Amino acid sequence: MNVYDCIRTRRTVRNFKPDPVPPELIHKLLKVARWSPSSSNLQPWHLVVITEPDTIKKLAEIATQGPFIDDAPLLIAMVMEETNRPALDAGRAIQQMELLAWSEGMGTCFVGFREPSQQEAVKSLLEIPDNMELITVLPFGFRGERPKGTGVPRKPLAEMAHQGKFGVPYSG
Numbered sequence: 001m002n003v004y005d006c007i008r009t010r011r012t013v014r015n016f017k018p019d020p021v022p023p024e025l026i027h028k029l030l031k032v033a034r035w036s037p038s039s040s041n042l043q044p045w046h047l048v049v050i051t052e053p054d055t056i057k058k059l060a061e062i063a064t065q066g067p068f069i070d071d072a073p074l075l076i077a078m079v080m081e082e083t084n085r086p087a088l089d090a091g092r093a094i095q096q097m098e099l100l101a102w103s104e105g106m107g108t109c110f111v112g113f114r115e116p117s118q119q120e121a122v123k124s125l126l127e128i129p130d131n132m133e134l135i136t137v138l139p140f141g142f143r144g145e146r147p148k149g150t151g152v153p154r155k156p157l158a159e160m161a162h163q164g165k166f167g168v169p170y171s172g
Contacts, residue, residue: 001103010099011152013107014068016141020051021074025104029076029140032100036093039085045093048077048126050137055125059137062121066111072139077126080133090135097138107143110136 030047038044050056051074060070069075078094080086094110101108113119119134128134161170 003099006099006103010102011107012109013141013143014066014109015144016072016107016139017144018071018073019142021106021140021142025106026051026074028104029097029100032096033093036089036096038089038092039083042081042083042089044081044083044086044089046079046081046132048079048128050075050077050126058125059122062118062125063111063113063137064118065114066109066137066139068109069111069137069139071144072141074140075137076140077122077128077137078135079128080135082131082133086133086135094136094138097140101140105142106140108138108140111139112136 026049030049033045033047034043036045050059056072056075057070059075060067063069076097078090080090083089098108113122113134113136122128122134122137123130123132158169161172162168163170163172
């Protein structure tokens with residue numbers, strides 16, 4: 001799959017087949033995150049790989065915004081060291097893992113833990129140090145039934161692209 005088609009067709013996935021993710025594919029997911037660009041090349045991320053069913057179940061109970069993670073055979077927690085731009089750097093690495101997963105027939109969905117008590121519970125369960133920030137726990141698995149429809153509606157380019165100055169429609 002070429003990059004353009006991968007980006008154009010990628011969808012959020014909340015329905016996973018029970019098939020385990022092969023170790024070599026887990027390794028590829030970790031490597032693409034590792035190769036992600038970061039501010040000042042600090043590479044401030046840490047990735048916690050979770051395949052144990054009991055831990056996945058406990059995380060699904062904590063994840064009120066994403067209980068569907070209980071169906072995923074693999075979770076990867078994105079944890080960031082203190083930096084000036086943890087969200088930006090994490091987002092870059094997450095996007096690379098999402099695209100690789102899609103190109104390999106898998107999917108994922110960003111799962112947030114909004115309440116401080118949820119953050120604390122996840123950090124405690126995964127033994128994440130207090131001085132690090134939990135960004136998300138991403139469920140990964142081979143895609144289950146694909147959502148119906150041809151795609152996700154997008155704003156017309158004319159509503160978001162500007163030429164030279166804001167408010168001047170892009171003419172390309």
